[in-house]
Amino acid sequence: xxxxxYNADLSRRHFFSKAVAAAGLAVAPGVFxxxxxxxxxxxxxxxxQRWGILIDTNKCAKGCDSCVTxxxxxxxxxxxxxxxxxxxxxxxxQWIRKVTVKDKQTxxxxxxxxxCQHCENPPCVxxxxxxxxxxxxxxxxxxxxxxxxxxxxxxxxCPYKAxxxxxxxLENQKVVAxxxxxxxxxxxxxxxxxxxxxxxxxxxxxxxxxHNAMYFGDLKDPNSEISRQLKEHGGEQLRADLGLNTGVxxxxx
Amino acid sequence: xxxxxxxEIEGRSFGYLALLGILxxxxxxALGAWYVMEHNGHYVTGMNNxxxxxxxxxxxxxxxxxxxxxLNVASISSVFNKTAYKPLARLSGLLAIALLAGxxxxxxxxxxxxxxxxxxxxxYNFKSIFAWNIILYNGFFAIVAVYLWMMMQQSMNKYSxxxxxxxxxxxxxxxxxxGSIFGxxxxxxxxxxxIMAPLFIAxxxxxxxxxxxxxxxxxxxxxxxxxxxxxxxRLKNLLGVFVAGVLYFVLAYHLTNLYATExxxxxxxxxxxxxxxxxxFWIGQIVIGSLLPLLLFYHPSTAKNRTLVGxxxxxxxxxxxxxxxVLIIGGQAYPLEIFPGxxxxxxxxxxxxxxxxxxxxxxxxxxxxxxxxxxxxxALAVKILRFMPTSLAxxxxxxxxxx
Numbered sequence: 001x002x003x004x005x006y007n008a009d010l011s012r013r014h015f016f017s018k019a020v021a022a023a024g025l026a027v028a029p030g031v032f033x034x035x036x037x038x039x040x041x042x043x044x045x046x047x048x049q050r051w052g053i054l055i056d057t058n059k060c061a062k063g064c065d066s067c068v069t070x071x072x073x074x075x076x077x078x079x080x081x082x083x084x085x086x087x088x089x090x091x092x093x094q095w096i097r098k099v100t101v102k103d104k105q106t107x108x109x110x111x112x113x114x115x116c117q118h119c120e121n122p123p124c125v126x127x128x129x130x131x132x133x134x135x136x137x138x139x140x141x142x143x144x145x146x147x148x149x150x151x152x153x154x155x156x157x158c159p160y161k162a163x164x165x166x167x168x169x170l171e172n173q174k175v176v177a178x179x180x181x182x183x184x185x186x187x188x189x190x191x192x193x194x195x196x197x198x199x200x201x202x203x204x205x206x207x208x209x210x211h212n213a214m215y216f217g218d219l220k221d222p223n224s225e226i227s228r229q230l231k232e233h234g235g236e237q238l239r240a241d242l243g244l245n246t247g248v249x250x251x252x253x
Numbered sequence: 254x255x256x257x258x259x260x261e262i263e264g265r266s267f268g269y270l271a272l273l274g275i276l277x278x279x280x281x282x283a284l285g286a287w288y289v290m291e292h293n294g295h296y297v298t299g300m301n302n303x304x305x306x307x308x309x310x311x312x313x314x315x316x317x318x319x320x321x322x323x324l325n326v327a328s329i330s331s332v333f334n335k336t337a338y339k340p341l342a343r344l345s346g347l348l349a350i351a352l353l354a355g356x357x358x359x360x361x362x363x364x365x366x367x368x369x370x371x372x373x374x375x376x377y378n379f380k381s382i383f384a385w386n387i388i389l390y391n392g393f394f395a396i397v398a399v400y401l402w403m404m405m406q407q408s409m410n411k412y413s414x415x416x417x418x419x420x421x422x423x424x425x426x427x428x429x430x431x432g433s434i435f436g437x438x439x440x441x442x443x444x445x446x447x448i449m450a451p452l453f454i455a456x457x458x459x460x461x462x463x464x465x466x467x468x469x470x471x472x473x474x475x476x477x478x479x480x481x482x483x484x485x486x487r488l489k490n491l492l493g494v495f496v497a498g499v500l501y502f503v504l505a506y507h508l509t510n511l512y513a514t515e516x517x518x519x520x521x522x523x524x525x526x527x528x529x530x531x532x533x534f535w536i537g538q539i540v541i542g543s544l545l546p547l548l549l550f551y552h553p554s555t556a557k558n559r560t561l562v563g564x565x566x567x568x569x570x571x572x573x574x575x576x577x578x579v580l581i582i583g584g585q586a587y588p589l590e591i592f593p594g595x596x597x598x599x600x601x602x603x604x605x606x607x608x609x610x611x612x613x614x615x616x617x618x619x620x621x622x623x624x625x626x627x628x629x630x631x632a633l634a635v636k637i638l639r640f641m642p643t644s645l646a647x648x649x650x651x652x653x654x655x656x
Contacts (some may be wrong), residue, residue, distance in 0.1 A: 086294075087294075097602045097604075098601060099591075100598050101596065102596050103594065105594070109598070114602075127381050128378055131376055147372050147376050149366050149372055150369075152305035152365070153381070156441070157439070157440060161602065169294060182365030183365055
C-alpha cells in the first residue's frame, strides 16, 4: 500500500515536471530570441549558436595584414611579441596568415586571410587520440592544452595547415591564450572575447581599418549580419569537396 | 621432425659482451639526443609546421610494421601448420615484441609532451585510429607474450594453436591500423587511400621477415649453432614473395593515382619532379629495396650464397626505410591543395610550395636508439630463456614434413 502511494506521488511528480518543461519550451523562444551573445561564465557553451566568420575577398586589401597583427597582439604569438625566436620561419606558429592566390584560368588575383576554418566535422578532432582537439557546442574548434600530448596527428589531418606546434619554451604569454612547448595550437576564434559578447580581434581590426572584409556572428541566427550576408551573396568553403561544413566562409573566391 | 632442443645461449663470449656494449652505448646516445630535443624543444630537429612527422616516425613506423611481420614465422607454424617453421616460432615472437618496443619508444620520445604518456593511456577518443592503435599495440604485447608462454611451457603447448590464431588476427588488425593512420588522412594528396592498409600489411611481411632472417643468421653464426640450407632457403624464397607483394601494392597505388587527374600532381612529384623524393623512390625503394633483393634471392648465381642473400635482406630493410621516407616525408612535403584551380603567389606560410625537411642528427640518433633497444632485448632474452633451438641443421628440422 505504501508502495502504491509512493508510485502515485512519483507519477504526479513526473506529470508536474513534464508540464513545467513543456511550458518552458513554449516560452523559451520568446525569452531567448534576443539574447544573442551574452552567456554567464559558469555556463557551458551550447549548440544554440554556431559562431562563424565570413570573409569578403573583394574587400580584403592586398598587402594589408591588420588581421594578422591584431591576432598576434591579442594572443601573444608571432614576431611582434618576439615569440619563438629560436624557431625558423617554417617552425614559428601561424594562427592566421595572409595568402594571395591567382586563378590559373583567368589570372584573377585575390588576397585573403587563412586560419582555422572551425569545421563542423573537423578532421583534427576526429584523429586526435586523447580528445585534446575538440569542438565546442557552439562550433569553435580548440585544443585542450592540458591533454595534448604533442603527437601532431591533427596537423597531418588539417586540410588548411591551420595548426602550429610550439617548438620551444615560451615567455610572457597572454593570460587569454595559454600556449605551451610541445603542444599544438591554432586560431581560437578569440573564444575569450566571444564568451564575453565580443568580436574576434582579426574581425575588429579589419573593421577598424574600414576594410570591413570580415563579418563575425552566429550562423544559426537568421537575423545576424553574417547570416543575412550569406543568404544574400552566398559564401564558399575552402575544400568544400571534403564536406567539412566550415564555420569560416569566403565570398568572391 | 626430431625433438627440437631449445637452449639459452651461453652469453659469456667477448663478442656477446661487445654486442651488448655497443647496443647499450647507442641507446645511451639516443637518450641523450632525446634529452636535447626535449630540453630545447623541437626547434633543434628538422621538423616544422609543414613536415610534422620526421625521421623518428620513419624509424618508429618501420619497427612497428616490422614487428607484426616478424611474428609471421610463428604464425606460419601455428596457424598454417607448417612444422618446418616451428623451431623458429619462439624467436619470431620474441623479435615481434622487441621490435614493437623499440618502435614505440621512439614514437613516445618524439612526442611534444612525452611526460604525458599517461594521458595517452587514459584519455581515448575512439574515433581516432591513433587511439585504436594504442590499444592494438598494448594488446599485441599481451597476446604475443601469452603466445610465447603457450609455446614455451610444455603443458600449455596444446593452446598454442588457438592463441597463435588470435595473435595472427590481431597482428593483421594492428597493421591495418598502422596503414590507416595514413589511409584516413582525407586532406593530403599522398594519403587518403584504402590501399594503405593492405600495402602496410605487405610491407610488414617483407620488413619483418628480412629482419628475422638477418637476426637468425647472426645469432646462429655468432653462437656457432648450425643453420641448415633447407630452412634458410624457405625463408629466403618467402621473403622474395613478400618483396614482390609490396611491389605489387606500390604499383596498384601509383597506377590508380595516375589514372585520376586529381592525383597527377602528387604522382608527378613522387615519380618525376620531386628531386630527392623521386631519386629515393626510384633508386632507393624500387631498385635497391625491391629489384636488387629479388635478383639476389632468385638468380641461380647468388641464391645459394648466404652472404649475398643476407645482403639482399639488408637491402630490403634499407629500401623499406627509404620507402617510408618517401611516403611520410614526401607525402607531407607535397603542398596541400587548399585552393584547387588556383595558384598561391604569396603566403607568409609557404603555401603552395614544396615543404623543406632535412633530418637532424638528434632525430637520426633517436631512431637508431629504437633499433638498438629492439636488438638488445633479443640479445638479452636469448641468454635468459630458451628461444633458440640448439640446431637448425637440415637433419634436425625435416623440411619435407610440411603437412
